[in-house]
Amino acid sequence: MRTKRRNRVIFVSSLVASLSVAFIFIVLAMNENVDFYYTPSDLTSSKIINKDSLRIGGLVQEDSIKISKDSLKTNFLVTDLENSIEVYYEGILPNLFKENSGVIARGFYDYSDGIFYAKEILAKHDENYIPKEVKKALVNDS
Structure with missing residues (x-):
């Protein structure tokens, strides 16, 4: 037992x-x-430990996109409607990248010059995203 x-x-x-x-x-x-992302206010208000890979998220500020004509270099501002941070990126931008749309950038923030150097850009869309072709077809049908 x-x-x-x-x-x-x-x-x-x-x-x-x-x-x-x-x-x-x-x-x-x-x-x-x-993976979490920080807002521009988070980065400007306190010194976050600068990792090799940091994410920043917000909206692409209107009239801030500057694309080089002879290379893939792009500068733009990411805002959280309180603060803005300049982002530098060299590469092909996503198709959904545009002003006043959501964006997440992965890279590192240089506190000395106040620029976020992105290695990757992710464009966000809302939950009501419909491809352009489908939207045109729906408009033509009605």
Whole structure:
């Protein structure tokens, strides 16, 4: 009788320990893969530890996009309607990139010159996004 009880206690203890270790691994894996972004106000109000990869999010400010004619260099302002930060990017811009639209840039912020140097630009759309072709077809049908 004692051996059954002892075996049951060992089994339950092993199960609890295994589940605890699995839970810790899951939490650590999720924590490493979650990417948050900062707003321009976050970056201008405090010195955030400058990592190699930082994300900034906001709206592309109207009349701020400057695209070089002979290269892929682009400068624009990202705003959160309180503060703005200049973003420098060299590369092909996403199709949805435009003024007054949401954008997330990944790169690093140089506090000495106040410029965010982006390595990647992600353009956001609202939940009501409809491709241009579908929108034209819907307008033509009605």
